[in-house]
Amino acid sequence: MSEVLLIDDAAGVRLLTLNRPDAFNSLTVELKQALLGALRDAAADESVRAVVITGAGKAFCAGQDLKEHVAQLDSGEESPLNTVEEHYNPLIRTVTSMPKPVIAAVNGTAAGAGASLAYACDLRVASADAKFLMAFANVGLSGDSGVSWTLPRLIGYGRAMEMLLLAEPVAAEEALRIGMINRLVGSGEATTAAQELAGRMATGPTSAYARIKETVLAAAAEGLDEALAVEAGAQVQAGQTDDHREAVSAFLNKRTPHFSGH
Incomplete structure (x- = not known):
């Protein structure tokens, strides 16, 4: 498996760590393909009874890697945003249809498709330094990775539209208050707390x-x-x-x- 994604198993819990910390775990084609394959493997593996997704370093996931995206735009590709249908949509379908719990451990920033990935998970555990940003409008885009479906169901139409249209960050305490996350823990504790919760669910039905x-x-x-x-x-x-x-x-x-x- 590529080093852009780390995979660890313990007591029925599979931990998937996005591993591009210097780029805030932004999503390249390589990382998207690795994550999709790992999620499909976890779904099919009966020894895996719960999954945790997190990011290495100071961020959960900053969304699409814009350097790669600009290179694709400049290359004259017919549709550089085919990645939505090729990668992002299958990622969200795999998370939501997986017959076992998937928990996002949000440490630091979750932006764009990174935040959308967290919203698609069954539960979200966030550290005190986490923040969520719907950054699509800032780069002249609408939204993807299921956010138009998941986010209004978490926090309501009005708050979802505010996040999408104004692209203002939501800090962890506010995210807990409005129901965007399920658990709030101290800085640096999100992954451990999510693994503990997943471990409990791994012994469940x-x-x-x-x-x-x-x-x-x-x-x-x-x-x-x-x-x-x-x-x-x-x-x-x-x-x-x-x-x-x-x-x-x-x-x-x-x-x-x-x-x-x-």
Whole structure:
């Protein structure tokens, strides 16, 4: 695996670290391809029961690498923004459809597509020095990586439009207040805290987490009747798992359940 992305496994948790600290972990084609491959591998690997994404150094991810982007513009490529369909859209689909929890550990700045990646994760743990910036308008672009869908669902239409149109940074404490992040920890502690949370979830009912992700994702774009139908199907599937039977048995016998993830 390329050194632009570091991969570490521990107790069912796979840690993916964007590793371009000198460039604030901005996303080159190399890094995007490495991250997409690693996410797909994590989704398919049954030994991985939770995933943490973070960045090396002082930033989570500054978004698209503009130096590479300018070089592509100057090269006369027909559409240098094909990367949206080739890389960013598959990245977001892989994170949201992965049948296990994905946690963003946001240390420092998350901007542009980097912030969008964090919004697509199931949970966000941020350090006190984190900040979120929708920088697209500053470079004459609109938005990508699912931000038009994820951000309004996290903080509401009005606040999302403010971030996108004005491109003003939102600090960590404000991000917690408005629901953009789930946990706020001290500076330098985001990755450790996210790994601890992921470790807890890695011992949980992975199959149920997958069904929860499936139903919430479906309900975000469907009416009540459709959501009820998806819930019913998912609940039938969950009810047939070993984890459900183990949880019920543990409850009745007043013991702690041991979840296998199946």
